[in-house]
Amino acid sequence: MSAPGRVIAGRYELSTLIGQGGMGQVWTAYDQRLDRRVAVKLLRPDKVAGQEADELRRRFVRECRVTAQVDHPGLVTVHDAGSADDDLYLVMQYVDGSDLADHLAEHDPYPWPWAVAVATQLCGVLSAVHAVPIVHRDLKPRNVMVKPDGTLTVLDLGVASVIDSDTTRLTHTGSPIGSPAYMAPEQAMGGAVGPYTDIYALGVLLHELLSGNVPFAGTTALGVLHRHLYEPPLPVRQLRPEVPDALEALVLRMLAKDPQHRPASTQEVYEALVPFLPAHGTPLGPLDPTRPFLRPAAPWPDRARTPAAQAVPAAAPVDQRKPDVAQAVDDVKRLLGEGRITQAVDILGAILPAAAAQHGEHSPVVRTLRKQYAATLMDDGQYRRALPELRRLADERAAEAGMADPAALQFRYDAAQCLEQLGEPAAALAEYRALLPYYENQYATTDRELALEVRRRIGHLLLALGDRAAAHDMLRALLYDAERLHGPNHAFPGEIRRTLHWLGQVRG
Missing domain, CATH: 1.10.510.10 (Transferase(Phosphotransferase) domain 1)
Known part of the structure; x- marks a missing residue:
């Protein structure tokens, strides 16, 4: 009847078959326009002969109308409905749980x-x-x-x-x-x-x-x-x-x-x-x-705390056939190029176990996929899921190439950014402080610029934690070094100057 990858109404791409009956199927899918997961119910009136097919069509139209009338958080939300080829489709909220x-x-x-x-x-x-x-x-x-x-x-x-007294009962066939x-x-x-x-x-x-x-x-x-x-x-x-x-x-x-x-x-x-x-x-x-x-x-319990590192990424299910790693990589590149990040995240998360089984857990292919997965999670704003992936990548890279390895440092830096976004300033501050000596010991211009950025983040986190004196001292020293590197008219020292001016007013 349908297959993964089929696009309904030019918008809803089918992913995983999660339910099937004599007259229809239910799929997880992706709304390409809004880049979100949805559930799609498909009905095939042509599977039922004669008058019963017409009754199924009427029942479907009625379902869409009456379901849309009910407004309750305990009911799945209906997003869209219509017909495509021989199918009737109903697009609903994707429910996690x-x-x-x-x-x-x-x-x-x-x-x-x-x-x-x-x-x-x-x-x-x-x-x-x-x-x-x-x-x-x-x-x-x-x-x-x-x-x-x-x-x-x-x-x-x-x-x-x-x-309704004038509604024909749908069981008129005796079933x-x-x-x-x-x-x-x-x-x-x-x-x-x-x-x-x-x-x-x-x-x-x-x-x-x-x-x-x-x-x-x-x-x-x-x-x-x-x-x-x-x-x-x-x-x-x-x-x-x-x-x-x-x-x-x-x-x-x-x-x-x-x-x-x-x-x-x-x-x-x-x-x-x-x-x-x-x-x-x-x-x-x-x-x-x-x-x-x-x-x-x-609030939801799992949205208020940071997860520990996990061995297998948690992701929504995708097509249950044996995954083709190379094809999945191509699909991810295409999806990212189209701005469909949510679907790309799920494909990467689901393909990783297959890639590990095929190439080995520590193979370059799997390592590259995991880097892409973590980066895509961050691009999608899924910092809670990205954080354990970044921590794991950082630990593995540091074990192989040393704590000062640029890739290991970048993973740790990205993890600290996740902690900031998750509202954990103390943990983020500790991570940035641990990173700073490595960047300050480098001589490349990019590393010096990154060291200034880390110091700026440390100053802002000190402000968030209420330590205004330490924040003032950090930012004042940072302003001096930033002006030496970029000049007084650069945007970066200008931003630091504004923060110090505001901080001086508050302290005064």
Whole structure:
């Protein structure tokens, strides 16, 4: 249907296939115009015959319109939609994190306060969806992303249906829309759906988080649907005795066969969950869904500290075929020439392990790629990711050629710039001070100019740290040397002179 590198609508370049069904695919992609990652959903109406193809087109148009109406931080943002060749496409926000199914698999047993936090956040999202009014109709862990700050994003409103008396039901063919394990009895029977249908699915999801398994499983979809219709769910406390009685009772109400016996709204479910939310404590690291309640509106945890050196660069996934290193290098050169830095960064990050396996970790090819990767990260403003790469390059080069090697010094200088940009003045100051003697011992004009620049940065960092006396002494001596090298009318001593004038006013 599609392949990596295909450009949709002259703008969105497909990268990695991340989901596929009978009628469509979901890809990570790059917006060439804005140089950002996006997700692209493609549908093929021609895969469905006759009237059903027309219905799919109408459903797609409806999806785009109604999804765009919902404004909630817990829902994926729709950027664009249209048709290209035989495909219908929907361009959405790229969401970083882990889907809830993987999150559950990585934490066994799943802490029950986490389960409550997940369900509570989903209540907020579903309330916004139901207010449009829309029914999601396919709520499941694979459609929920846990972001690094612990907040959730619901991904797929693609099978949503507008709750309107004059809207033709999309299940008129007799094929229920949704996933059997999370499907409410009325949905399985092809009956009318409403917010109560999503409440049932949320109950299934909450039961799964608390117990480790969905309440109704089977070897066939028909068998699963039969159990939804006729069997009672196993109370979660029989599997997890530490779950509070009232929480178990809420889950059983949400899983009632009769929609009238379920909570009346997601607002009601939310209010019932609030008493079980943690009221104090410290989040247990990134991807902790209780974080929004423990520290409301707090910054993302991984955006407030500098990472240590890492052996393998973290990057968004790209094409899963065996990478061609030479072709990737050519692609990076082309992308950089076109100003598409974000995509170039991801290709470099993904190609490095393959290049290391093919040529050796310390080969000239890999070293060159890593230099380009670090430089491109800096060009893209990704200083937090660039810093460990630069530190590693500096250490390796110094071990091979000595601490005074120009390349090793340049890597350290770039790392110090990253520390400045990351708001770590003390660490940056220490790095610049350690570098300065090496540059001052050189006699080339470029090294002397770089020594002056390092001294200027040291003076400014001293100001940032509140040591005005030391900053004044550093900048005054710097002005004398800069005028000797460049002359009094050069821009560099002029800038130092202005800083000293301002500093003298403040000190006075």
